[in-house]
Amino acid sequence: MVVGATRLHxxxxxxxxxxxxxxxxxxxxxxxxxxxxxxxxxxxxxxxxAAGLAESxxxxxxxxxxxxxxxxxxxxxxxxxxxxxxIPPPSIPRESHLLVAWGLSDPGNAGTLIRVxxxxxxxxxxxxxxxxxxxxxxxxxxxxxHFHTSIGxxxxxxxxxxxxxxxxxxxxxGGEMPGPFASDTAVLIGSExxxxxxxxxxACDALVTIPMASGSESLNAAIAGAIIAFAAGRGHM
Amino acid sequence: MVVGATRLHxxxxxxxxxxxxxxxxxxxxxxxxxxxxxxxxxxxxxxxxAAGLAESxxxxxxxxxxxxxxxxxxxxxxxxxxxxxxIPPPSIPRESHLLVAWGLSDPGNAGTLIRVxxxxxxxxxxxxxxxxxxxxxxxxxxxxxHFHTSIGxxxxxxxxxxxxxxxxxxxxxGGEMPGPFASDTAVLIGSExxxxxxxxxxACDALVTIPMASGSESLNAAIAGAIIAFAAGRGHM
Numbered sequence: 479m480v481v482g483a484t485r486l487h488x489x490x491x492x493x494x495x496x497x498x499x500x501x502x503x504x505x506x507x508x509x510x511x512x513x514x515x516x517x518x519x520x521x522x523x524x525x526x527x528a529a530g531l532a533e534s535x536x537x538x539x540x541x542x543x544x545x546x547x548x549x550x551x552x553x554x555x556x557x558x559x560x561x562x563x564x565i566p567p568p569s570i571p572r573e574s575h576l577l578v579a580w581g582l583s584d585p586g587n588a589g590t591l592i593r594v595x596x597x598x599x600x601x602x603x604x605x606x607x608x609x610x611x612x613x614x615x616x617x618x619x620x621x622x623x624h625f626h627t628s629i630g631x632x633x634x635x636x637x638x639x640x641x642x643x644x645x646x647x648x649x650x651x652g653g654e655m656p657g658p659f660a661s662d663t664a665v666l667i668g669s670e671x672x673x674x675x676x677x678x679x680x681a682c683d684a685l686v687t688i689p690m691a692s693g694s695e696s697l698n699a700a701i702a703g704a705i706i707a708f709a710a711g712r713g714h715m
Numbered sequence: 716m717v718v719g720a721t722r723l724h725x726x727x728x729x730x731x732x733x734x735x736x737x738x739x740x741x742x743x744x745x746x747x748x749x750x751x752x753x754x755x756x757x758x759x760x761x762x763x764x765a766a767g768l769a770e771s772x773x774x775x776x777x778x779x780x781x782x783x784x785x786x787x788x789x790x791x792x793x794x795x796x797x798x799x800x801x802i803p804p805p806s807i808p809r810e811s812h813l814l815v816a817w818g819l820s821d822p823g824n825a826g827t828l829i830r831v832x833x834x835x836x837x838x839x840x841x842x843x844x845x846x847x848x849x850x851x852x853x854x855x856x857x858x859x860x861h862f863h864t865s866i867g868x869x870x871x872x873x874x875x876x877x878x879x880x881x882x883x884x885x886x887x888x889g890g891e892m893p894g895p896f897a898s899d900t901a902v903l904i905g906s907e908x909x910x911x912x913x914x915x916x917x918a919c920d921a922l923v924t925i926p927m928a929s930g931s932e933s934l935n936a937a938i939a940g941a942i943i944a945f946a947a948g949r950g951h952m
Contacts, residue, residue: 594938599928626930656945688945693863694834697941701831704938705945708893708925 483520483550483562489610492565498612500561501551503527508622510535515564522547525558537561552614565612570630570641571601575710576664577703578638580605580674589619590700591667596623598707603630603638605666635681638664646684647674648706650696653685656709663710667703670696720757720787720799726847729802735849737798738788740764745859747772752801759784762795774798789851802849807867807878808838812947813901814940815875817842817911826856827937828904833860835944840867840875842903872918875901883921884911885943887933890922893946900947904940907933 485491486499497517500506507527510516516535521528523541532539542550551560570576577595579602582588588609595602604611611629632638638645643664647653650673666682668674673696679685688697688705697705722728723736734754737743744764747753753772758765760778769776779787788797807813814832816839819825825846832839841848848866869875875882880901884890887910903919905911910933916922925934925942934942 590935590938593931594934597927597931597934623931626928689948690834691836691863694830694860697831697834698827701827701938701941704934705942708942708946711926 483518483560486562487552487614489613492610492612496565497562498565498617499550499552499614500563500617501553501614502557502618503559505617505622506531506559506561509561509563509625512622512625514625515566516561517564518562519559520547520550520561521559528559531559531561535561553618566629568604568631569628570603570632570637571628572642572662574628575600575659575662575707576603576630576638576643577601577707578603578605578632578664578666579608579699580666580678581607581669581672582667582699583607583609583669584699585609585613585615586619587670587699589616589621589623591703592616592620592627592629593623594700594704594707596620596626598704598711599627600665600707601628601630603632603664605632606634635678644683645681646686647679647682648702649674649679649685649687651687653687656686656688656706659710665703665706665710667699667706670698720755720797723799724789724851726850729847729849733802734799735802735854736787736789736851737800737854738790738851739794739855740796742854742859743768743796743798746798746800746862749859749862751862752803753798754801755799756796757784757787757798758796765796768796768798772798790855803866805841805868806865807840807869807874807880808865809879809899811865812837812896812899812944813840813867813875813880814838814944815840815842815869815901815903816845816936817903817915818844818906818909819904819936820844820846820906821936822846822850822852823856824907824936826853826858826860828940829853829857829864829866830860831937831941831944833857833863835941835948836864837902837944838865838867840869840901842869843871872915881920882918883923884916884919885939886911886916886922886924888924890924893923893925893943896947902940902943902947904936904943907935
């Protein structure tokens with residue numbers, strides 16, 4: 479069982495099993511509260527809340543020693559409990575705007591962007607060459623937001639159009655000022671170092687640019703996404 | 716000289732000397748381009764640009780071996796050059812809005828918030844119990860923004876009022892929607908875990924709240940600051 483959980487540290491193990499590993503009381507509690515499909519809760523003997531979480535989730539509780547718990551988890555100072563959760567099928571919901579991470583390789587940025595999406599009522603989509611959203615670092619920086627929004631994936635802009643979205647690319651210059659969207663929209667956020675590829679920019683229906691003081695190069699992906707999502711909701715929320 | 720530079724890893728050494736250590740080509744180049752008062756540039760022998768940077772800055776160039784360079788710097792894979800720069804006197808400029816970090820202890824968040832301030836034409840102020848802004852991690856996450864805005868400090872809200880600012884606190888609920896400011900403003904951003912202390916909130920002239928979807932607790936300090944600074948500039952930039 480412990481061997482099974484450590485396999486979830488790697489993408490291959492997650493894909494093969496269709497499950498991911500949640501670490502620490504905050505993320506596990508958020509998942510349970512949101513009704514996630516929790517399979518197993520791992521806890522150390524001194525953890526008073528793990529049994530309650532396992533019971534709420536209808537999950538199996540496995541109490542392990544500290545050394546075993548250290549192997550299950552990926553941080554240097556792991557906190558009980560951890561949990562194995564079934565990854566929900568990636569879907570592009572029809573009823574909200576989307577934040578789409580396009581080529582975002584940094585797990586911390588991706589996790590923060592998922593948290594931003596959840597905060598502003600956007601669903602989240604992993605575009606091509608984006609880090610696996612169910613890895614330990616992404617789950618940690620998203621702080622439970624995976625369970626407060628929908629998580630989808632797409633391979634091409636046409637997938638977003640097929641889901642009924644106008645496609646708006648975030649670019650460092652030349653786009654419109656962020657503001658409310660005229661219709662259901664997918665906002666593409668590129669990587670901090672490279673931005674969106676030229677062919678992707680050319681295929682967008684519209685472009686948006688956050689105005690900045692001279693001398694500033696770009697904002698990180700999570701901050702850009704947050705400003706665009708906030709501006710989209712002004713007057714609506 | 717190498718011994719002197721390593722002392723800048725700690726706040727005490729920075730305060731005693733009035734200098735800070737910049738690491739890596741990006742931050743050093745930004746400081747030189749912005750006309751910072753650079754004292755020494757440390758470089759490894761294979762660094763082709765360090766001599767030019769030192770000459771532009773009117774700074775002394777010191778070529779050191781890789782082992783010595785590794786001791787000077789704080790990252791596991793250090794990149795040449797590094798530089799010792801004089802910390803500018805902390806001042807609260809009179810001509811711009813301010814982002815004020817209030818009790819912000821995380822260096823990464825503080826650095827990103829400085830970058831946000833620079834991007835939106837705000838000056839930056841370290842309030843009470845805020846991490847030293849000239850430490851290596853803050854400098855790294857700010858990516859050179861220390862040299863594109865003014866960096867001040869304050870001990871109390873009255874310091875901000877004395878500098879002619881209306882004081883606006885960012886709070887998770889109950890404040891006004893972010894938007895343009897009526898007059899020169901200081902925006903107080905608290906720590907992610909604790910927010911602003913109650914007595915500080917009570918002493919503010921106005922409060923601002925970023926509307927979020929239900930179930931979302933709070934945004935990190937850099938994201939909250941970015942949204943408020945962006946909203947303040949709408950229609951002005």
